[in-house]
Amino acid sequence: MQKNYQEFLELLNQERKDECVIYIMELFNSGFSVKEVYEQYIIPSLAEYECNSDVEEICIWKEHTRTSIIRTILESSYPYLIKQKKEKINKSIIVACPQLEYHEIGAIINTNFFILEGFDAKYIGANTPSEQIISAVKILKPDYLALSITNYYNIVATKKLIETLKEDNKEIKVIIGGQATKNPLTIAQLKYDYILQSYEDIVMFKENLL
């Protein structure tokens, strides 16, 4: 059966979780790659979402319901990701959302993109307090810390986090990404090393390392 994005979107809009998961699993089984499924189905289904209610509470729980379905799909994609990932490149990376940043799907997806490209990548969570991020860097000693920032008001906390982190961990390179990092004026105050936004950016970043 020929599948298309609109069909999946309809199931997701109706919050029919089981059918959404089955739909995506059938895509994988018919030969779609993890990258294709994420880019053609998962990312647009959230990025293009607009709540059709004027009541904020309704919008928030509906967004949670939607992301919960997407999270289940992302977890279910992991066995396919294991099969599709490239040779290891001996570079480690911790991915996190800074404190008060609850938008985490972009962080999870990009952790998986790094893994697909052979990085040893670990996602440590949404709304992660600065001291926990710093602790993870001290203990795990990754080559890179990647921060996913969606809301502009989290830039100030991110600025402080990067400054504190770099005081004691001079070697660490900081990558930033996410909607709040797309505006050059907003990020001018951040002491980051790299800015990446997509799978293609990750591929180019890797090519420059090798």
Ligand code: B12
């Ligand atoms: C789902 C959602 C939520 C969920 C998130 C649940 C979860 N577990 O993640 C919940 C309900 C928690 C939520 C809450 C809020 N949300 Co909200 N939310 C969304 C929604 C619908 C989808 C976000 C998403 O997951 N997109 C899909 C991912 C894959 O896309 P992405 O995050 O942009 O990431 C992509 C790139 O940016 C990049 N990327 C991201 N990070 C990184 C990191 C690296 C290293 C790399 C390489 C790339 C990368 O790769 C991804 C793939 O392309 C958006 C709508 C939208 N248009 O984005 C609003 C949106 C992001 N939310 C918004 C707002 C305002 C809020 C609230 C303030 C609402 C409120 N009144 O409470 C709160 C704030 C919560 C907080 N403190 O963080 C605004 C943000 C406006 C702004 N720019 O400041 C948006 C844009 C809605 C809107 N049109 O107004 N939200």
